[in-house]
Amino acid sequence: xxxxxTQLKTISKSxxxxxxxxxxxxxxxxxxxPAKKAAPAKRKKTVRKAAxxKKAAPAxxxxxxxxxxxxxxxxxxxxxxxxxKKRTGLDSRQLSNALYKLSKKRMVHAKSRGHYVKK
Numbered sequence: 001x002x003x004x005x006t007q008l009k010t011i012s013k014s015x016x017x018x019x020x021x022x023x024x025x026x027x028x029x030x031x032x033x034p035a036k037k038a039a040p041a042k043r044k045k046t047v048r049k050a051a052x053x054k055k056a057a058p059a060x061x062x063x064x065x066x067x068x069x070x071x072x073x074x075x076x077x078x079x080x081x082x083x084x085k086k087r088t089g090l091d092s093r094q095l096s097n098a099l100y101k102l103s104k105k106r107m108v109h110a111k112s113r114g115h116y117v118k119k
Contacts, residue, residue, distance in 0.1 A: 064090065068098040069118075072108050078117035
């Protein structure tokens with residue numbers, strides 16, 4: 001029984017020292033944390049000038065869809081992906097996105113895998 005009491009006393013002492021160490025560490029952490037920022041000052045209201053409306057921009061050059069559809073439309077037997085890459089200069093991702101959109105619009109369809117024809 002005496003042995004258990006001595007062990008409990010040593011455990012309580014070590015717990016007390018650990019709690020003191022934890023308190024020291026929390027104080028140090030509090031020092032390193034930046035103080036909370038004060039509420040930002042209210043901004044002054046600025047008067048904006050009315051936006052000048054611009055005329056509609058003239059039609060730009062061909063879009064990616066127009067370029068891809070133009071190549072497919074001009075070939076009566078259809079076009080492969082390799083030919084489309086060569087003629088349009090687009091990378092794989094742009095080309096697959098354009099073909100997907102054109103097929104959703106029902107402008108082209110895949111005759112076979114990688115071979116597209118105008119509808």
